[in-house]
Amino acid sequence: MNKANRxxxxxxxxxxxxxxxxxxxxxxxxxxxxxxxxxxxxxxPEIVPGGNFMHLAGLVVSTVPFIRAIGNSLxxxxxxxxxxxxxCSLAGFAFAKLRFPGRNALFLVVVLTMTVPTQxxxxxxxxxxxxxxxxxxxxxxxxxGLASAFGIFWMRQHLATTLSDEILQAARIDGAGTWQIFWxxxxxxxxxxxxxxxxxGFVTAWNDFLWPFIVLKSPEMYTAQIAIKALQNNYVVxxxxxxxxxxLATLPLLVLFVFVGRRMVAGIMDGAFKG
Amino acid sequence: MSATLSRPRSLxxxxxxxxxxxxxxLAPYAYIAPFFLIFAVFGLVPLLFTFYVxxxxxxxxxxxxxxxxxxxxxxxADTRFWNAAWNTISIWLLSTVPQLVLALGLAHLLNHARLxxxxxxxxxxxxxxxxSVAATTIVFAQMFDRDYGLLNWLLGLVGAGPIDFLQSGWxxxxxxxxxxxxxxxxxxxxxxxxxxxxxxxxxYEAAAVxxxxxxxxxxxxxxxxxxxxxxxxxxxxxxxxxxxxxxxxLVTTTSPLTCGAVRQCQTLTLFLYEQGFGRFxxxxxxxxxxxxxxxxxxxxxxxxxxxxxxxPERG
Numbered sequence: 001m002n003k004a005n006r007x008x009x010x011x012x013x014x015x016x017x018x019x020x021x022x023x024x025x026x027x028x029x030x031x032x033x034x035x036x037x038x039x040x041x042x043x044x045p046e047i048v049p050g051g052n053f054m055h056l057a058g059l060v061v062s063t064v065p066f067i068r069a070i071g072n073s074l075x076x077x078x079x080x081x082x083x084x085x086x087x088c089s090l091a092g093f094a095f096a097k098l099r100f101p102g103r104n105a106l107f108l109v110v111v112l113t114m115t116v117p118t119q120x121x122x123x124x125x126x127x128x129x130x131x132x133x134x135x136x137x138x139x140x141x142x143x144x145g146l147a148s149a150f151g152i153f154w155m156r157q158h159l160a161t162t163l164s165d166e167i168l169q170a171a172r173i174d175g176a177g178t179w180q181i182f183w184x185x186x187x188x189x190x191x192x193x194x195x196x197x198x199x200x201g202f203v204t205a206w207n208d209f210l211w212p213f214i215v216l217k218s219p220e221m222y223t224a225q226i227a228i229k230a231l232q233n234n235y236v237v238x239x240x241x242x243x244x245x246x247x248l249a250t251l252p253l254l255v256l257f258v259f260v261g262r263r264m265v266a267g268i269m270d271g272a273f274k275g
Numbered sequence: 276m277s278a279t280l281s282r283p284r285s286l287x288x289x290x291x292x293x294x295x296x297x298x299x300x301l302a303p304y305a306y307i308a309p310f311f312l313i314f315a316v317f318g319l320v321p322l323l324f325t326f327y328v329x330x331x332x333x334x335x336x337x338x339x340x341x342x343x344x345x346x347x348x349x350x351x352a353d354t355r356f357w358n359a360a361w362n363t364i365s366i367w368l369l370s371t372v373p374q375l376v377l378a379l380g381l382a383h384l385l386n387h388a389r390l391x392x393x394x395x396x397x398x399x400x401x402x403x404x405x406x407s408v409a410a411t412t413i414v415f416a417q418m419f420d421r422d423y424g425l426l427n428w429l430l431g432l433v434g435a436g437p438i439d440f441l442q443s444g445w446x447x448x449x450x451x452x453x454x455x456x457x458x459x460x461x462x463x464x465x466x467x468x469x470x471x472x473x474x475x476x477x478x479y480e481a482a483a484v485x486x487x488x489x490x491x492x493x494x495x496x497x498x499x500x501x502x503x504x505x506x507x508x509x510x511x512x513x514x515x516x517x518x519x520x521x522x523x524x525l526v527t528t529t530s531p532l533t534c535g536a537v538r539q540c541q542t543l544t545l546f547l548y549e550q551g552f553g554r555f556x557x558x559x560x561x562x563x564x565x566x567x568x569x570x571x572x573x574x575x576x577x578x579x580x581x582x583x584x585x586x587p588e589r590g
Contacts, residue, residue: 124321207407246410269469
C-alpha cells in the first residue's frame with residue numbers, strides 16, 4: 001500500500017521534462033528577442049538573454065503600429081470575453097432553469113453546432129461581412145465571437161448544478177421577474193464559472209489568426225497577431241524583431257496568466273468530462 | 276434540504292407559467308436569441324452558402340456563372356488539391372497521435388495523490404495554450420532553422436548534419452506537427468486529469484493491494500474510465516487539426532501561401548485561402564471548403580466509431 005502510494009523519482013523527472021518543454025520556447029523567444037541579429041545568428045547560439053530587448057521593442061513599435069495593435073486586441077478580446085460571460089450565462093440560465101416550448105430541441109441544436117466545423121465557410125463569411133460593410137473593422141472580429149455553443153453548454157452545466165429550484169422558487173414568490181432572478185440570483189452564483197469562460201474567450205480571441213488575417217486590411221486595424229505577421233515579413237532582415245513582436249504580443253497574456261492561471265486550470269478541469 | 280420537501284415545490288414552476296405575462300413567457304427566447312442570431316448569420320448561413328457558391332464560377336467583383344459540378348471535377352483533377360489533402364492528413368496524424376498519447380501518460384503521472392507542486396505542474400502545462408499560434412510558429416521556426424536553429428546546433432554537437440526541415444514534405448510536416456502538439460498537449464492533459472480525478476482513489480488502492488503495478492493500473496483503470504473524454508478529444512482534435520492554417524503559413528517566409536516551392540506543407544485551409552483570397556476564385560475556393568467539410572465529417576465520424584470501441588480490457 002505504502003509502496004504504491006509513494007511518488008517515484010522518475011515521475012518528477014518526466015513531469016519536469018514536460019514542464020520544461022512547455023516553458024522553454026517562451027524563454028527562448030525572450031532570449032532571441034533580447035539579442036542583436038548578429039548574436040541571434042551566431043553558432044553556438046546564445047542561451048542567456050542579452051540587453052537588447054528595449055531597443056528591439058522600440059524598433060517593433062516603430063515598424064508597425066504595435067501599441068495600436070495591442071489596443072485593438074484588448075478591445076476585441078475584452079469584448080468577446082465579456083460577451084461570452086454574459087450572453088452564454090443568459091442562454092445557459094434559460095436552458096438550465098426556464099421551461100419553454102422547444103427547449104430541448106433548441107438545446108440539441110446548440111450541442112450539434114459544437115461539432116459543425118463552420119470555420120471552413122470563410123468565403124461566404126467574408127461575403128456577409130462585406131455586405132454588412134464591416135471589412136477592415138473590429139466589429140467584424142467582435143460580433144461573430146460574442147457567444148458560443150461551448151459557452152452555453154458550459155454555463156448550463158454550472159447553472160443546473162449550482163442554482164437550486166428552491167432558491168428559484170423563493171425568488172419567484174418574492175415577486176422577482178425572470179430577468180431579476182437571472183441578474184440578482186443566478187449570475188452572482190455562477191460568477192466564477194462565467195469569469196473563467198470569459199477568460200477562455202479572451203485567450204481564444206487574443207490568439208485568433210485566420211479570421212483577422214482575412215478581414216483586416218489596414219495597419220491601424222491590425223490585432224497583435226496580424227502585427228506579428230507584418231513584422232515577420234522582415235524576418236529575413238531581422239529575426240530578433242519578429243521575436244520581440246511575438247514576445248510583446250504574448251506578454252499581456254503571460255501577465256494575466258500569472259494572476260489567474262490557477263483559476264484557469266481549475267476552470268478547465270471543472271468543465272471537463274467527469275468519468 | 277430533503278428530496279421529499281423539494282419535490283412538490285417544483286410543481287409551481289409549471290402552474291406559474293400559466294400566470295406569466297407575455298414578456299415573461301418570451302424571456303427565455305430573448306435570452307437564447309443572441310447566440311442563435313450570431314450562429315445563423317456567421318455560421319449556418321455561410322456554411323449553406325458555401326455549398327451554393329461552390330456551384331458557380333464566382334468572381335467577387337465580376338460574373339457569377341453557374342457551372343454545376345464543374346468546380347468539383349476540376350478539384351478532383353487538380354494535383355494541388357490531392358497534395359494539400361495528403362499534407363493535411365499527414366500533419367493531422369503526426370500531431371494528434373503523439374498529443375493524445377503524451378496527454379494520457381502525463382495525466383496519469385499528474386493524478387498521483389501525493390504529488391508535490393501539483394498546481395505548478397498543471398499551470399506549466401497550460402503555458403502553450405495561452406501562447407498564440409503566431410508567436411509559437413515564429414519561435415519554433417527559429418529552433419528548426421537550417422542554419423541558425425537551436426535544434427540543428429544540438430544535432431551538430433552529436434555529429435549529425437544539419438537538417439533542412441522545410442525542404443522535404445515529411446520533415447516539414449513533422450515540424451508543424453511539433454508546433455500543434457506543443458500547443459495542445461497540456462490542455463488535453465488537463466481534460467484527462469479531470470476525468471481521472473473523478474475515479475475514486477480506492478479503486479487504485481485496491482488494485483495496488485492486488486499487486487497491479489503502475490502500468491496495469493494505467494491500462495485497466497485509467498484508460499477505460501477516460502473513454503468519454505478520449506472520444507471527445509479525438510473528435511475535437513480532428514476538427515481542429517484538419518483545419519491547420521497559421522503554422523504552415525508563418526513557417527515559410529518566402530512563399531507563404533503555397534508553403535514552400537513545391538507546396539510541401541500547404542494544407543487544405545491554406546489552399547482554400549490561396550484560391551479564394553489570393554486568386555479571387557470564390558467558387559473554386561468554396562468547393563475546397565466543401566471538400567474539407569466532407570473530409571472532416573468523414574474522419575470525425577470514423578474516429579467516433581473507432582474510439583467508442585475502447586473497452587475495459589479483460590484479464
